[in-house]
Amino acid sequence: MERTLAKAAEYLGTTRPKLIKLMREKGLLNERNLPAFPVRDREYLRVKDSNWFHAELGMQYSQSTRVRQPGTNAAGGVRTGHRSARKPYAITSATESCRASR
DSSP states (O other): OEEEHHHHHHHHTSOHHHHHHHHHHTTSBOTTSSBSSTTTTTTTEEEEEEEEEETTTEEEEEEEEEEEOTTBOTTOOBSSOSTTSOOOHHHHHHHHHHHHTO
């Protein structure tokens, strides 16, 4: 299962802006909110490429970050298959920092 940053933040019990701030501080996201090291973090994060046609501006392209379930491999096979699966360490430690600062 893959989640948007907003859905991942909700799942982890924080807000999207706080999650993005913490992930940037930990070096997981770059200034465009895309994975800073996509190869290193490929089991946890991925870039979703989207495109659409705009009548006046032509083809439009965008990229966004998706957070993967840590037990999901690149082929999409779920090893754990349960929502209580262990969360990625970097994201979990970021949200724990957020909860501690409340």
